Amino acid sequence: MSFGTALNRALELISGKGGVGHWWAQRLTAIALIPLGLWLIFSFARLDNFDYLAVTGWTRSPINSILLIFVVITISYHSQLGLKVIIEDYMHIASLKKASLVFSNFLHVGLIAVGIYSIAKVAFSVPL
Amino acid sequence: MTKARRPLSPHLQVYRWQITMILSTFHRGTGVMLSLGLLILVYWLLAIAGGLDHYEQARAFLGSDWFKLPLVGWTFCFFFHLCNGIRHLAWDTGRGLEIHQYHASGWAVIVVTLIATMGYGILVIF
Numbered sequence: 001m002s003f004g005t006a007l008n009r010a011l012e013l014i015s016g017k018g019g020v021g022h023w024w025a026q027r028l029t030a031i032a033l034i035p036l037g038l039w040l041i042f043s044f045a046r047l048d049n050f051d052y053l054a055v056t057g058w059t060r061s062p063i064n065s066i067l068l069i070f071v072v073i074t075i076s077y078h079s080q081l082g083l084k085v086i087i088e089d090y091m092h093i094a095s096l097k098k099a100s101l102v103f104s105n106f107l108h109v110g111l112i113a114v115g116i117y118s119i120a121k122v123a124f125s126v127p128l
Numbered sequence: 129m130t131k132a133r134r135p136l137s138p139h140l141q142v143y144r145w146q147i148t149m150i151l152s153t154f155h156r157g158t159g160v161m162l163s164l165g166l167l168i169l170v171y172w173l174l175a176i177a178g179g180l181d182h183y184e185q186a187r188a189f190l191g192s193d194w195f196k197l198p199l200v201g202w203t204f205c206f207f208f209h210l211c212n213g214i215r216h217l218a219w220d221t222g223r224g225l226e227i228h229q230y231h232a233s234g235w236a237v238i239v240v241t242l243i244a245t246m247g248y249g250i251l252v253i254f
Contacts, residue, residue, distance in 0.1 A: 027217065027220060030213050030217060031217065033213075034210065034213075037206065037210060038210075041203070041206060041248065045251050045252050050190075050191060052180050052183050052184065055176055056176060059176055072169070072173070075162075075166050075169070076166065079159075079162070079163040082156075082160075082163070083160070083163055086156060086159075086160065111166060111167070111170045114170050114173075114174055115169075115170045117174075117177070118170070118173035118174045118176060118177035119173060119177075122176055122177050
C-alpha cells in the first residue's frame, strides 16, 4: 500500500517501509527496560557509598557485566528511538532535522561503544 | 502563492490544563532527561574503567552536594517514565482507553511516582 510518490519516499517525506519497526522496537526495549532499569537503580542503592573497590567488584561480577552491557545497549536503543520522534516532531528545518538525527544516531552508537568498552575493561582486568 | 485558508486546529493555549496533556508532555520531558542520564551513566562506567584516580575525580563530581539535586530529578524521571510507560504499554493492548480510566491511571502514575521516588530516597539514605 502506497500513498506517496517514489520521489517523496526517496526524500523520506513519507515512510519508505512503514513505522511499524520503530513502534515494535520502542515497545520491546520498553518492556526489557522495566526489569533492567529497576535492577540498575536498586543496584546503585546497594553500592556501598560508591567506593571504588565496591564499584569495580560489583561491575566485574560476570552477571553484572553482562546485565550492564544489556542495559547500555537497550537504554541507548530506546533513547535513540525516543529522541528520533521528538526531533522529527519539533525540528522544522529539514536540513537541521536531518543533521540532528544523524548526530543523535552517531551519539547513541558511540555511547554503546564506550559503555561496552568500559564494562569489558573492568570485567577482564585483574582485581587490585 | 497565497496560502489556502484552511481551518486551523485550536491553539494549545485555548485548552484548560488537564492531567492527560500534562502527563503526555511529562513523558517526553522525562524521556529527554533520562537520555541525559544515559550520558552520565556512560561517563561513570568510563570513569570506573579509567582506574582509581579517574574514578575518584568522577565520584567527587557525581557525589558532590549540588549534584544531589539532578540525581533526585533523575530518580523522579525514572519512576515517572517507568510508571507512565507501563500505562502506555497497557493502552497498546487496548486496555484503559475510556476517559475515566485515563484520568484514574494518570493519577495512579502520579501517586506511585511520588511514593517510589521518596521510598527510593529513603532506601539510599539509610
